[in-house]
Amino acid sequence: MGENVKHTSGLLYDRTGAAFSLDHEIEGTAYVRPMVTVVMQSTNYHGDDFHEEETTEPAGYLVAKDRDELFDAPPHVALDADIEAKKAELAQIKAEAAKVLDNLRREKQKAEWDLASAKRQMDEWMKTHKGMIDLGKLLDGKVLYPLSVEKNHYHGARSIPRIPKMKDIGGLRVEGGDFEKGKEWRAERYLSDTYSTWFQFFDTEEQRASVIQSEFEATCAHFRQKPDFTVDIYTTTNLHYGTLLEWVKTHPALSIPEDIQAMKAANDAELVEKRKAKLAAELAAIDAEARP
Incomplete structure (x- = not known):
């Protein structure tokens, strides 16, 4: 084993309470043996009765686990169960509150619709009977x-x-x-x-x-x-x-409006220029006729 291998012994536990026997660690990874239940049978002196005894011992194989997910003591199962129960209770309270809020929103929306409808009817009545x-x-x-x-x-x-x-x-x-x-x-x-x-x-x-x-x-x-x-x-x-x-x-x-007045002034000026041009043409024609 290299320098990064750490040998140790003792039991470790995951979040579910399962126990493991630590074999060694390598850079944050724990190689452990799951603790398994072994049933031992024995007979009495006369061989006419069996006796069973359960014990736990490390398994014969290794599994790798993240060291940070293993703990030196078993989890407080009872406390975790209580926390889960509280979470479930809180979730139920939230669901009931959401249901009440939904009902209130629907009632508010219906009241707003009814009020808007009544207002439209009143406005129409006021117009009809003005x-x-x-x-x-x-x-x-x-x-x-x-x-x-x-x-x-x-x-x-x-x-x-x-x-x-x-x-x-x-x-x-x-x-x-x-x-x-x-x-x-x-x-x-x-x-x-x-x-x-x-x-x-x-x-x-x-x-x-x-x-x-x-x-x-x-x-x-x-x-x-x-x-x-x-x-x-x-x-x-x-x-x-x-x-x-x-x-x-x-x-x-x-x-x-001023823009219309300006349009009128421009139109009048154009008419004046047209009259000037027409008069000039008429004078030119008269002058031409008067010449011998």
């Missing part, structure tokens, strides 16, 4: 701000929003029903004035102004797609620069 709600507010003495906004079916943008006069405002249109015949009562979503123009109320003047502003911005975006700088006529069937001027005239808080 006219009736507004009438109730007016009957309670609340000041509301009417506005009529309609899509222009000729040029595709919005028509100029109109603020109905309170004296022209009628009431909620209700269509009578007959539940005995399966006919429900119905109410129009919006109010109408004496000109049969649909409109809706806003709780504050700022809300109404915000809607007018957003509708004007959408109309300007529509104008940019196909600019028309006509200004000398106003018509509800075409969307041109004169239409935007009419928006501003009707609602003075609005102003035409």
